[in-house]
Amino acid sequence: MSGDYTRKEAWALLTEYNQDAFHLRHALTVEGVMRHFARELGYGAEEEMWGIVGLLHDLDFERFPDQHCVKEQEIMRSRGVPERIVRAAASHGFAIVTDIEPEHEMEKVLYAVDELSGLVGAAALMRPSRSVQDLEVKSVRKKYKNMKFAAGCSREVIERGAAMLGWDLDTLIGRTILAMRSCEDSVAAALEPHAGA
Numbered sequence: 179m180s181g182d183y184t185r186k187e188a189w190a191l192l193t194e195y196n197q198d199a200f201h202l203r204h205a206l207t208v209e210g211v212m213r214h215f216a217r218e219l220g221y222g223a224e225e226e227m228w229g230i231v232g233l234l235h236d237l238d239f240e241r242f243p244d245q246h247c248v249k250e251q252e253i254m255r256s257r258g259v260p261e262r263i264v265r266a267a268a269s270h271g272f273a274i275v276t277d278i279e280p281e282h283e284m285e286k287v288l289y290a291v292d293e294l295s296g297l298v299g300a301a302a303l304m305r306p307s308r309s310v311q312d313l314e315v316k317s318v319r320k321k322y323k324n325m326k327f328a329a330g331c332s333r334e335v336i337e338r339g340a341a342m343l344g345w346d347l348d349t350l351i352g353r354t355i356l357a358m359r360s361c362e363d364s365v366a367a368a369l370e371p372h373a374g375a
Contacts, residue, residue: 210361290339
């Protein structure tokens with residue numbers, strides 16, 4: 179349960195602070211990935227909350243990149259977002275911009291998949307299909323080793339996230355690809371009104 183806080187409220191808050199299609203795509207993708215993992219890992223009753231955490235995790239990044247994971251806590255608390263969501267969203271900046279360490283499995287998953295979903299998405303765009311549907315782990319691993327590819331996606335964070343979950347890198351990549359396949363169509367549909375953004 180996400181308390182009384184709804185996905186509709188979260189989307190309204192996200193789009194108040196984020197208009198760029200790139201940021202909206204990332205938020206929607208991480209939301210879908212988080213929902214998938216909630217179901218996969220036995221947290222189906224909390225799927226909505228996991229999704230909202232994914233949706234809001236970069237709330238402040240477009241407007242306040244220099245205060246990332248700090249400003250968003252202030253914004254969310256001022257809007258009555260439940261503390262568990264605030265903490266979870268901010269924990270993905272652990273050891274980079276915050277000292278909030280991921281503790282709950284939801285927080286560890288967010289930490290692990292945030293950067294990785296960007297890298298996987300970039301790898302998918304290199305394919306003729308421009309889709310994750312036919313993307314395989316070995317293709318991602320090849321791109322992963324090229325440090326110039328998706329250079330903004332921190333390999334250190336991805337590997338730290340995998341270690342937090344107790345998964346090897348191939349397992350994390352494989353499960354993240356499956357999660358992204360599960361939401362690719364819904365993300366594209368949600369972005370249609372923002373295509374010109």
